[in-house]
Amino acid sequence: MNKTILLICFGLFFQIATSQVTYETIESSKLGETREIKIQLPRNYDPEGDVLYPLIIVLDGDYLFEPMSGNSDYHSYWGDMPKSIVIGINQAKKRSADLSYSDTNYFPSDEGGSQFFEFIGMELIPYINENYLTSNFRIVVGHDQSANFLNYWLFKDKPLFRGYIAFSPDLSPEMVNRLQEKLSITTEDTFYYLATADNDVKGLRDAILACNTTLSSIDNSKLHYRFDDFTDADHYSLVGLGIPKAINEIFGLYKPINKQEYKDKVLTYEGGPYAYLMKKYEDIEFFYGFEKKVVENDLRAILAATKKKDDIESMKSLSKLAKKEYPESMISAYYSGIYQEMNGNDRRALVEYQSGLLLEESEFINKDMLLDKIYDLKD
Missing domain, CATH: 1.25.40.10 (Tetratricopeptide repeat domain)
Structure with a gap:
């Protein structure tokens, strides 16, 4: 068993053993329904304290929340990243609608994508900010279709997130060109992590490799970009390998002096x-x-x-x-x-x-x- 797998296992163990994971249901006017979320609070979280914590939003929370929250708990335990609040959004029943985009302009569709987009920015994050001690440093994580969808928040006049973690994104048309244009001119330090693997879905992998070629050519000191192409991994196992790499990239400056x-x-x-x-x-x-x-x-x-x-x-x-x-x-x-x-x-x-x-x-x-x-x- 390699070190990365051990890290994931230990992270999940610590999460189960000591972290505070709760489940809440949010009534959403944007979605026209309730939506279940998972919340992991940092160890020794004091709701009356004055410490503010980074916020990590995990799309596809049905399966992506646990590895992300476990690694967050593990890395923060050793001081390699700040203690953070991790939110997972369950999407299994409405995933296709949530992550849909228009066939004409390739932005979130009116059939569910735009509603989900507004739910995150106008309801979920304000709710979390109101009820928990959050800082303004936010990260969004996605896989496959949700890894494509998370990019849409970059295109707001004032982007909602500072860190973007995209595992094997199923890229929509024009997405690469739009990313190049936006990330070339961003004036705020932005962390962008992209990953694929040698056994990834071929169509996705080819597009991701081309995307990396484009993003790697961007000359902007405000963009902090990392790409990983894992060996002996597939569309699903690359997530376990990529999470520690993404954390290390985003919080490299935060880590203790080595x-x-x-x-x-x-x-x-x-x-x-x-x-x-x-x-x-x-x-x-x-x-x-x-x-x-x-x-x-x-x-x-x-x-x-x-x-x-x-x-x-x-x-x-x-x-x-x-x-x-x-x-x-x-x-x-x-x-x-x-x-x-x-x-x-x-x-x-x-x-x-x-x-x-x-x-x-x-x-x-x-x-x-x-x-x-x-x-x-x-x-």
Whole structure:
């Protein structure tokens, strides 16, 4: 069993075991009927809190919701993406009508497609925004016909979504040309993921490969595009392979600093390690529209870089940041102590380390580490 399949299995296990999945029925005037939706809230979701969460809308929720919500829960658990609210829309009984488009202009038809389009934008999302803590960063996911349909939201004057995940789309006529035109001129950072596989439906695969050729030629810094052509996969199994890839692409900036980023960017940044950290988190807020708390993994990366470069000013700023972000944790005392040591003030460093013994341990810093520092300074 390869790593991707393991990831999916673990993600689904975590989703079943700990996440909050509920089922609701929405009365829709646009559809003229009720529609069932599935809702997965993040772990430890506090309806009275002030944290806002990205919203992921999953079309074909009858079968696509579970793999998407499971992966969302898994990746957010490890900090590779923000905790998110995932909504699945059940369409099995009305799928053909929901996803229909006109034979003349190839936009959502009056026989159901336009009604479903308006239901999402004018009823479902406002309802979710009113009842749950959602940010303005939204992603839409689809497969086959729904992967084609999700593109229509791109063509609004103010697109409804920032991220588009299209698994083996059954592309309507003129769709590729319209995508090229729209994505070439978008002025807002837009994430677009497209996938097929070697054993995909031949007619779909040929059109998708041609679409990729067109989209790959777009020169627009605001477009963040990724295409995957999976081997040993078919029209259905490619979804399980593509979800982690799409998440990684859309939330690449959000992910904690890894070895490659540390080597290629942190150590080489002209402004110094601390300035790089500030820029990374400013970019996260700019790209995704919400503020991310500085994680301990990133503090450790910047700490290593400041030591390697003997950058006392970065260390001074880093210690202040650690105290601000983690005032009740040993993190604050440890980083303050490191700064004092680098600044040649061992006595002050000893006081900082000792003060941390009464604070809470973190993932990487515990009482033994502080005691080792204390004993070394006393010796």
